[in-house]
Amino acid sequence: MLSISGLRSAHGGPFDLELGRGECATVVGPSGVGKSLFLRLVADLDPGSGSVQLDHRLRESWPPVAWRRQVVYQAAEPAWWHPTVQPHFPADSMECVRASLAPLHLPTAVLDAEVTRLSTGERQRLALLRSLSRAPVVLLLDEPTASLDEASTLAVEALLQDRVRGGLSIVWVTHSTEQAARVSHRRYGMTREGLRSL
């Protein structure tokens, strides 16, 4: 359902990737090779050339806001624009968000906390819930467990695998080949020459 062909910018590419509904594709590669650039290009945050299609419909035919509501991107260091946590979530998603806190080892009170008082790991897990609260069709994750301990990492993986079984598609950038082996339906490796299926 997500089909990427010849995607490139002045700073990297070309990238090709195929992803079905309810699948997880991992992308591994050394630092600085262009993994984040690739995700930003798919999310249409940076200009580039090439073809990106969702359900056989070209990205350019989607209004940009509509595209990014379907294809949500989460950066490796998620940013926050309000002093407290709760305003970052849509009001109609709060019930689902509260239900997801415990599986990620987060206390309920975290929703009323000031963002600056949270640990890096807490912010990273909350950012994931923030991305999921938009109910995307495709989720682009840039190292979503980089700041987490082993228990939290496995909790995040379990949550995401559950969502994948429910139909969510994920492109997951990770530096961990072990994690890629645990969560992938498809595996890709990125080098300076581009993206290739493993």
Add this chain to the structure above:
Amino acid sequence: MAAALVLASAAASVLLHLDLHRQVLWAATRMVVQLLLVGLLLRFVFKAASPAVTLAIVVLMIGAAAREVAVRPTRRLRSAGNHRISIAVVGISSVATVALALMTAIRPDPWYDPRYAIPLMGIVLGSVLNSASLGLDGFLEGVVIRRPAIEAQLALGASIHEALGELLRSSIRRAMIPIVNQMSAAGIITLPGIMTGQLLAGMDPIEAVKYQILLLFLLTGAGGLAAAGAVYLAARAITDERQRLRLDRLATASTRSGRR
């Protein structure tokens, strides 16, 4: 007598080893020469009462103000973007405000009488220059600092207007602070310069106050227009048709110096 006060300041600098006396004396000399030249020029312009000469002076004033607005911000848009924005904003806000004042409130005959048009344009440009500079500088600096938060919102499906909203509002608010302060202080903390001059010339205080109120309203209107115009045009310049943030349209230090 007044010159003696400047000389006294210079003497104090020598006595206290402040090393400011040369700057004080040079600045005072420049000021006298510049103002005398301006006075001679204005005498000629007022005598000529020519719409072409008045227009030429006004265009020069707007051009000088626009240049100051363009070069003041720390961040610059590529391809003279700051200059394009400043010319549009400074030109439209100042001409619209002054023309409105001349044709409705002041109504000299002819309406473009340089004795009214040029001083009014000068005062309005002062306010426009401050507001537009602060707005442009605040927005361009803010968009770089807040880039991660802005793009985080875009990446979650927010529109560019939603993602930039808080920065737009804070930039315009910041640009309006000087004029709001000026209005708040007028009459209680300070007597504005124009009003002071009119009182010294013997005008009735109530008449002087009426002109001052009109001027402050004009300055507020022009300043607000300039601030909002500069910020919104900068926002358009820094985004594209796919609602992406395009910080590559900001000049880097090497491109500003012409190096590759």
